[in-house]
Amino acid sequence: MFADPKKTAVRRVRRQLKASASIVVAMIAGAWLACKPSSGPGPSPSGPDARVGPDRTGGSAPPPDPEDASRQDPLDAQTDAGDSAIVEASSDAGADSGIARRRTAPRAPQVDRHEHRNGMPVRDNLLE
Amino acid sequence: MARRVLFIVKEIEGAEPLGALYVAGCLRAAGHDVRFIGTRGVDVLAQVAAYAPHVVAFGSTTGLHRYYLGLAYAIKQRFPSVITLFGGPHPTFYPDVIFSPGIDVICQGEGEDAAVELCDALDRGDDHRSIRDLWVKHEGAVYKNPPRALRRDLDAIPNPPRELLYEFDDLLRRRPLKSFTTNRGCPFPCSYCFNPSLVDHYGSSWKKVRVRSPERVVDEVATVQRQGPLDVVGFRESIFVYSKRWLREFGERYRDEVRLPYYCHLRADMLDEEMVELLAWSGCHTVNVGIETASERIANEVLDRNIKMDRLKRGVRLLKKAGIVVFADNILGIPGGTLEDDLATLALNVELDVDYAAATLCTPYPGTKLAEYAVANGYFSGDFESIHESYYTESVLRFRSEREKRQIENLHKVFAVAAALPPLIPVWKRLLDLPPNDFFYAMFRSWYLVAHFTDVMPRRMDLEHAIEGLRSVFGVFYGSDENVFATPHDEPALVVDQRPGASACDTSGTKLVSPKRLVRQELADVR
Numbered sequence: 001m002f003a004d005p006k007k008t009a010v011r012r013v014r015r016q017l018k019a020s021a022s023i024v025v026a027m028i029a030g031a032w033l034a035c036k037p038s039s040g041p042g043p044s045p046s047g048p049d050a051r052v053g054p055d056r057t058g059g060s061a062p063p064p065d066p067e068d069a070s071r072q073d074p075l076d077a078q079t080d081a082g083d084s085a086i087v088e089a090s091s092d093a094g095a096d097s098g099i100a101r102r103r104t105a106p107r108a109p110q111v112d113r114h115e116h117r118n119g120m121p122v123r124d125n126l127l128e
Numbered sequence: 129m130a131r132r133v134l135f136i137v138k139e140i141e142g143a144e145p146l147g148a149l150y151v152a153g154c155l156r157a158a159g160h161d162v163r164f165i166g167t168r169g170v171d172v173l174a175q176v177a178a179y180a181p182h183v184v185a186f187g188s189t190t191g192l193h194r195y196y197l198g199l200a201y202a203i204k205q206r207f208p209s210v211i212t213l214f215g216g217p218h219p220t221f222y223p224d225v226i227f228s229p230g231i232d233v234i235c236q237g238e239g240e241d242a243a244v245e246l247c248d249a250l251d252r253g254d255d256h257r258s259i260r261d262l263w264v265k266h267e268g269a270v271y272k273n274p275p276r277a278l279r280r281d282l283d284a285i286p287n288p289p290r291e292l293l294y295e296f297d298d299l300l301r302r303r304p305l306k307s308f309t310t311n312r313g314c315p316f317p318c319s320y321c322f323n324p325s326l327v328d329h330y331g332s333s334w335k336k337v338r339v340r341s342p343e344r345v346v347d348e349v350a351t352v353q354r355q356g357p358l359d360v361v362g363f364r365e366s367i368f369v370y371s372k373r374w375l376r377e378f379g380e381r382y383r384d385e386v387r388l389p390y391y392c393h394l395r396a397d398m399l400d401e402e403m404v405e406l407l408a409w410s411g412c413h414t415v416n417v418g419i420e421t422a423s424e425r426i427a428n429e430v431l432d433r434n435i436k437m438d439r440l441k442r443g444v445r446l447l448k449k450a451g452i453v454v455f456a457d458n459i460l461g462i463p464g465g466t467l468e469d470d471l472a473t474l475a476l477n478v479e480l481d482v483d484y485a486a487a488t489l490c491t492p493y494p495g496t497k498l499a500e501y502a503v504a505n506g507y508f509s510g511d512f513e514s515i516h517e518s519y520y521t522e523s524v525l526r527f528r529s530e531r532e533k534r535q536i537e538n539l540h541k542v543f544a545v546a547a548a549l550p551p552l553i554p555v556w557k558r559l560l561d562l563p564p565n566d567f568f569y570a571m572f573r574s575w576y577l578v579a580h581f582t583d584v585m586p587r588r589m590d591l592e593h594a595i596e597g598l599r600s601v602f603g604v605f606y607g608s609d610e611n612v613f614a615t616p617h618d619e620p621a622l623v624v625d626q627r628p629g630a631s632a633c634d635t636s637g638t639k640l641v642s643p644k645r646l647v648r649q650e651l652a653d654v655r
Contacts, residue, residue: 003451011583015483018578019548026574029602030567036603109604116603117569118521 036111130160131247134181138195138609140166140293140300144307146364147216147239148187149288154240157286160247164292172199172611173206182250185243187216190493191517193225198613201230211250215239219263221325221495222512226263226270227618234263237275237329238312240285258626269622272630278333282312282340287348290355304359304587306352310345310378313337314366316395319432319497320459320490323366328495337370342378350385359587360413361390368392372403379410389413391455391585396443397435404446414453414483414584417444421462422476423469430464432497444480455584456482458543461490461523461536463498463507470539471557477547484579485547487540488519520572522564535560541568545575566603573601 133155137145145164152162165175176184184203186196200212211232219225219234226234233256235242242261249256257264260276279285294301314323315335326334349361369375369392382390389411396417407415417440421427424437447454456477460470477485492499494512502508507525514524520540527533538560539546546556562568577597581589589597596606 003449007451008448011483012481015548015579015583018582019545019575022574022578023545023549023571025598025601026567026571029570029574030565033566033570033603109599109606110608111603112605112608113566113603115605116566116573116600117564118516118518 033111033113033116036113129251131155131182131251132161132163132179133183133185133243133247134176134179135162135164135185135187135292136167136172136196136199137164137187138167138192140164140296141168143362143364144288144290144293144300145187146288146307146309148185149290149292150285151185151215151239151243152292153286153289154244155247156289158244158248160244160251162289162292164296166296167199167611168609169606170611173202176203176207176210181210183211183213183247185213185215188214188218189216190218190222190512191491191515193218193222194513194615195517195612197225197228197230198615199230199611201228201616202611202613204230204232211246213243213246215243217322217493217495220329221322221493223263223272224618226265227621229616229619232265236261236263237326238278241276241279257624265621269624272623272625272627274627275330278313278330278338280338282338283344287351290352294356299592301356302590303593304357304589305362305585306358307362307364308345308349308352309340309365310363310368311337311339311365311370316367317432317434317497319430319501320493321366322493322496324432324497325495337367339370339374342374342381345378346381346385349382349388353386353388357588358388360585361386361388362585363390363392366393367398368394370398372406375403375406375410379406382410387411389586391416393417395435396441396447397439399443399446401446404450404452407447408450408452412452413586414455415447416455416457417447418457419444419473419476419480419482420457420459421465421469422472423465426462426465426469430462430498430501431459441480444482448481453484453584454480454482455484455486456480458485458487459490460487460540460543461525461527461533463490463492463502463505463525465490466528467532467535467539467560470536474539474543474547474553478550478553482547484584485544487543489521489523489537489540490525491515491519491523492525531561534563537564538562538568541572544579545571548575548579570601570603577601 133152135145135148135152137148148164152164155162163179163181165172184200186200188196196214200214203210204212212230213233213235214225214231215235220236223234223236225231233246239261242259245259246256246262248254249259256262257266257271258273260273262273264271264273290301290306313326313334313336314321315337317324323334349358352358369378391414392407392412393416396419418433419440420431420433422437424435427433427435427437444454444456458473458477460473462469474485490498492502492508493515499508499512502525503510509524509526511524516522516524522537523533525533527536539556542556542559546553577600581587581597599605
C-alpha cells in the first residue's frame, strides 16, 4: 500500500515549483487588471443596472414582430383545459428547432472584474 | 400531451447540475420533453419563446437565488402561462421564497417524484395544489404541502441524461472530467452543512444513507466513458463510501470496466489502513477531506463535527502514505474564531503536507445550525439576502474589527498557495492588511487552475480550455450574461397550510400573512 517516499517528495517539490510559477502569473495578471479602467461591479439583480423587465433590455431580447401582432403567442393561448391547436401545431417545430445551439453565436471575450472576484476559480469544477 | 420542461442553469459550464439532471431523467421516463440551457451568451427570453415550455425550472443555492428570482419574474411577465418551478437548496431551506411574484411552485428536497407528479397533473388538467414536497401558489394563495417519504431504491432512478447538456453545448460533452454520485444522505451533524437540516425536513430517515449498487454506479460511469472523453471521474456525494464490502465490490468492477482515476469525498477520521488500501487499489487518485479548522473546540462546539483531531491527522497521513492526493477543505472566518485560529488552520495544512489546501469563507446559509448559532450569538444579522453568490468573495459575518475581517478575507485568497510554499507565509502575513485587490483574486484563481489540472485532477486539457482558464486568471471571460433582471419584492398571499399538525386550512380569505412577518417570526424563534 505504501507509496515510494521519493515519489511523494518529488511531488512536493514539483508542487512548490508550480506554486511559484502561479505566483508570477498572478502578479502579472493582478498588475494588468489594476491598470484596466475601473469598471462597475457588473450587473446584479439588486443593482441599479439590473433590467426591470423583459422589454427594457440592452437589445438582446427580440422585439415583437409587428406583422405578427395579430397572432397569439402560442404559449399564451394555452388554457388549463389543455393545449390549443396552435401549441400542438408548433410542438413538433419546438422539439426540433426550439433551442438554438449556443456555439453558433460568437463569444466575445471581455474583462469582467465582477466575475473575476466572484464564483468558482475554474468553471469545470467538481468541488462544489 | 407531454409537458415541455425547460431547465435554466446559470453556471452550466461548471460541474454538471446532477440534481436537476436526475429530475430531468425522471420527467423523460414519464414521457415529458426536457431541455437544458445556460445563460452566458444566451438570450434566455428568446430561448423560452422558441421552445415554448409549459414549465421553466431552476435550482439554486442561497445567494444565486436573487438572479433566478429576477429572471423568473421577467419570464412570467412575458409568458404569463408558463409555470415557474424553483428547486434546490434555497427553496428547500427558505421556502418563503414562494412569495416572490415570479415563482409559482417551489420544491423542497429531492424533486424527482414531485416534478413528475406536477407535470402529470398539469398534463391532465388535474388539481396540482396538494402534491407532497411542493408549495404551490395558485390564484393568490400559497398551498404548503408536507414532504414525501424518501425513495429507498436509488437504482430505480434513471441515470442523469447528460446528453441534454450536450445538446445545448457540445463543449460540455468534451469536458474530460465528469461527476457521479453513489449515495444520498449523511449521518453526521455538521452545523455548516445542509444534511442536518434535511433531517429536520425528512426526519431521521435522512440519516440512513441510501446507496446505489456498485454495479449500477460502474455501469453509469462506463456508459459515459463510451460517449465521450473522460479522464477523471468525480464522485460528489457527502461521503463516498461507508462500507468496505461495497468498496471492494465497486473496486473489482471499476478496475475491470473503467480503470480511470477517480476523486471522492471522505471523512479522514473514518479511514484505516484497510480502507485506504482499498481506495488506492480501486483507482482512487484524490480524496477531498474536511480539515475545516485546527481547533478541536471550534470543530465540535461550533461546527458540530464530533471529531477528534488526532484521528483526522492519522487519516490524512494514511492517505499520503498510500500516495493518494489529498485535497483539504478548510473554513475561514468561523463565528467565534479569530485570525489566529485561521493561521493555525493554515499551519495544520502545512504540517499534514496536503496537496491542495482549499478554503472557503464561512457562510451562514439559511436552515443550517451554523446560521442559527451565528444569529443567536450576534455574529450574523440574520439577513440572508446579504449572502453573496459565492463563498469565495466576502464574509457576511461580524468579527472583532473591520481590520480582522479584511485580513481573514485576504488570507482566504492566498491560503492555498501559502500552504504550498510555507517559507513565504511570513510575507503573506504582512500583506494581509492590504485592501481587496486584483493580485489576490488572481492569485486565488491562478494556483487553483494550475493545481487542479496538474495535481488534484490531472486530465488532458485542450487548447480552448487552457486559453479560457488562463484568461480567467486575467479576468477575461467569454460572453456575458445579459439576463440580469431586478429581483422583485415579495407579495403577500393567503396561506393554506396542508401539512400535518398545521392549523386547519384557512380559506376564509381574511388571513393575509406578510412574508416579512414570517421571516421575523423565524428569527425570533431562533433567538
